[in-house]
Amino acid sequence: MHDQLSQSHPPHTPPQRIAVLADSDTRWKWGATLARRIAPGTVLDAYYLNGRATPTERQLAEVGIRSDSSREVTAAEFLADPRVLEADVLVLALVGGSGQALLHGLAHAWAGLAVRPVVITGYVGVVYEKMTDGLLLRVGSDIVLANTTTDAERFRAAIAGVGADPGAVVETALPFLDGTSHDPSAAGVSRPFTVCFAAQPSAPASRSARLHLLERAAGHARLHPEREVLVKLRSLPGEQTTHVEDFPYQQLMRDLSEPPPDNLQFKYGHMGEVLDRTDLLVTVSSTAALEALHRSVPTAVLTDFGVRENLGNHYFIGSGCLASWDELDQGVVPEADQSWLDRHGVSSDDPYRELQERIAKLRACDVMPPLQPYYTASRASGYLPDLLERYGFDPQGVPLDSFGSGGRGPVARLVRSTVRRGARYGYRLGAQRVAPAIRRWGQL
Template structure:
């Protein structure tokens, strides 16, 4: 048991996270509370769990020391939480896993407060993000705009949630530059490209990015172009990456010697950066926080699927020629307060957690219901098996998977056929064009940008 200077017991708050982005987020989120709580992190074993190198990278600069972190598997989780006498659990994971763990925690006789959140830019607010997390008591978001948009989504759908505001951990201590760039810290000459697993999604688009990096390196051999990767060979990411940039670059033939790859922590990569290029990575927020200018690549348009609408609103969009010429941009100052750079005093997530912990201690914390679903316990076992993969060794999970996997294939096939033959079915576009190509021009013409 930990106590504060006055001898009072500090709340015991434990984060559970598995993948690279969520481990980095959870460690930095709890690392920022200082001595206010007895905080620790359980790295949860799933097929996508971080490697030791990824864990070290995530903890670097987080404020959470390595001795406050341990790895744990599903079978030992409840027992360990009981040993720690947890008051609150922060679940940092993909939606399906949050649902499974929140359901388990909700079933405990003296269940903890259950907190969740998303590890970066979360605009647009999505129905799935909310539904998967319905059994959580508190949903942490990172900007005034996200509070507003998630609240509006809950109002429209009836999926009630309690939202709280926390400064994005990677934006703490911001030294944001306006368009003058006056606040930019001394860095280096690197053009850093923040790779993402799913954005852009099409192989052809990702190959275009790879060619752009080569062009940028060839344009100025005296300065580096750094491809900042989320994972090294054999390591996993939060999202599966089908067409990784190192392989795409290798297909282009001999590369300029000043085009290099890095799996170092983003904070280290930015320490030698002249500017950052991305499509929509949260690394843009991290760079802005350090006064480093950014280009949000506009080659693929602006859309919810690209997760770049908020960067467009910041007036950070620029084209490939701007990347090659290194014409980086600083955000519109009017964008900052509503988007990740509000004053620290506006944060209320720690107060909200402590209010819920007090309700729990008084026996007044209500149990939250999950989204209604068909299938009962077999459905629960299926969802657990899908979320945990080989980490779920239960017989019920094996049975549910054997029954559910063929059924899901049939349902998906039926839905695909229904979309193809039903009213309003999408007509094929010009020969040789992809769905992305056919939609890009419409996206570009319909999107507006604030200045």
Template sequence: MSGIQRGAKSSNLPDGMAYTAPGAVPGQLRGARHKIVAVADSDSYLKFACATLDALGPEWDREVLLVRSPIAPTREQTTAAVAGTFCAGMTTPVIPASGLRTALAGADVVLAAATGPVAEEVYLHASRLTPRPALVSGLPGVAFPATEKALQFRSLGDAFITHSHAECRAFSDLVDHLGLEQRVLVSRLPFLKSPARPEPVDAPLTQVVFAPQAKVPVLKDERIAILQSLAALSRRSGYRVRVKLRAWAGEPQTHLEQYPFDTLWGELVASRAVAGHELEFCTGSMAEQLVPGTAMVTVSSTAALEAIDAGLPVLILSDFGVNEDMLNRVFVGSGLLGTLSDLKAGHFFHPEATWLRDNYFHSQTVPLADLLATYAGRARTGKLTVDAGRLAAAKKRRWRLRIRTALPMPALKLIRKLRNVQSEQAVGNSAHASGQQPA
């Protein structure tokens, strides 16, 4: 059953709420209008925050903020992240960490949709409010492997959102191991729209989209091999082959990318290893790329789940390993694993039904909104407490890690200005290298 809450039992949750009956909401919460504020710090977390709050519906008062940070998204990344949500067309406020306490005042629930150090900073500010809001967090995509570090930064939280039964089991085990008093909730990734198991779309293949992952593969030669295989597919098949970047080289991302694919492609074109016309590079919303007739290829990316959700065939490259280091162990048993040879030949796959049920495509019988309403009610009545020991440990970590949000405003303004300029230049450079108009 989806919506089950697992993990060490917390005094912050009412007795009897460890397992919530489908669709059940405590009587005193029915009809209540609660406020949730989400705080993000990067493009991927901003997308997660907007989509999560969008799925809660207009019955909630919803607000999304960006905290000042060196990895804050550019204008283009922000537009892509908010696309299709209630935040589209709105200006996302950017605030300094010092302003968090004021910005979070009046919230019943705070969603720390941010990297670990920033999530902890959000929790520290929210913990000082009276009454204290419920503190909730989650990761913006595939969360395997489950790591102690992720939970330690979020140890002050009341609840941690996972997006599959497999993730719930992994993080629940860690919660118990660490002795944390928080619940692990099961929801669905908010940008997956299929009601349950997605059905394959029957359409002739005309386009292939590659979704890079910033962290894997690690080696430059491995990344070049992917680009050369994509180019070989383009030459053999005549398909339109696109590389959908999360960011142009030099732009901020949640994770550092040592060898950006657009830079490597420019090197291949300059050395005449490829003609240059084989591939197109673009940024923006992934949803815009996932149209009928498209296949998805990646080493490890949440974009694969978006493609599955759209009924499109997928190829998960296994040439570089299938393990926790490659962030793709979750796809074992999916039926989607293949090789660069499969890519060159244009072989793509649809997932196994049994894998779908355990990994991200379960039926959501208890909406996340109902689960969060329970925490909102507890917050509003002042029944949420702060563990003094964990609070002290969080404050100790804070001074070693606060640099992420503590740069002076002039420095951050300069960083953002340079990155916006780099973004515009990268679009032009990529189009020049491939002989195309910018996508």
């Protein structure tokens, strides 16, 4: 129990080394930014879990956070890397299932150790679906982060409700909420009034819905030729991110009913740099909305396809930001509700102090408590073994990846790296090109 931790000497200095294990570009952004929030200037070791969405060099460059070392790994290779145990803090920036698997793997690998890294799990964005499922897969880490007051209350209630310790939950904020406040006086003077549509890979998911949004963005640009309309994209066609994108907007551009106007542009790069020039942020439910609101940028969360849980825009009920393209075309500029912002972690002054204090308290222990995932073989005998096997572990948390834990020489590493790149390319080709084509043929 975290409130019963013994502490025989003063808290340690801030962490000197933080390791982040991430399985996609967005989770790397979350984990790396969190590490910098915990201890600016600390040594940052990056590990990228080999899989469907392992980030590319371009995606990593777009995030813009340099690590002191980086390595693409399987779960077995990660557990065997001695530098992991040298870290003061380990951030598992992973989807729930792989996070649970790694917690079991770490619990097995570190059994009996008095000193080990403080293990942190959390969420990349807003939590609006499968809250209990994802949360219990993260229980067992030393710290489970909640990005808002609302989430912290929900998390603690759910964890206590299943008989686990809610003390692991620590409230922070999304770590990439940063940047200078919006200056409305610049619009029309030093630059055009700029509307940024923050696209998402899977909200909405259908081709017709995504084409509709692109048509509306182009229509807004035609209706307001004095404005600049940016479509902010997360990835290039063929790249994977946290969610699969079947119908990239780049490919849909050629299907617009009219040629795109000159003041409509696709935009890549760091979201913060785009927000520096944005006067109105438009999205379905992207966390870019929270980044914009943190900077006091007027923000519209679209209702064109309804306010629905599967879109995620229901999260913004009460925010004052819900609006349609029709309203935006007519000049409506939503105004955010301050009380909603306060409860949803957008306007917190110092959201990392409690986290830093909890880390210091854990690191000051002479004997660290063992990692105890909520799911055990006896508690979830029909669920846990299959989940662990799916992520490459046996029921005791021992990696099954004999290939990944095999040869360590330079030739073996080169072979593994080449095979991974080929497999990832093959997956992306199938997911991004072949599968959408098959679906289109099925619609003929």
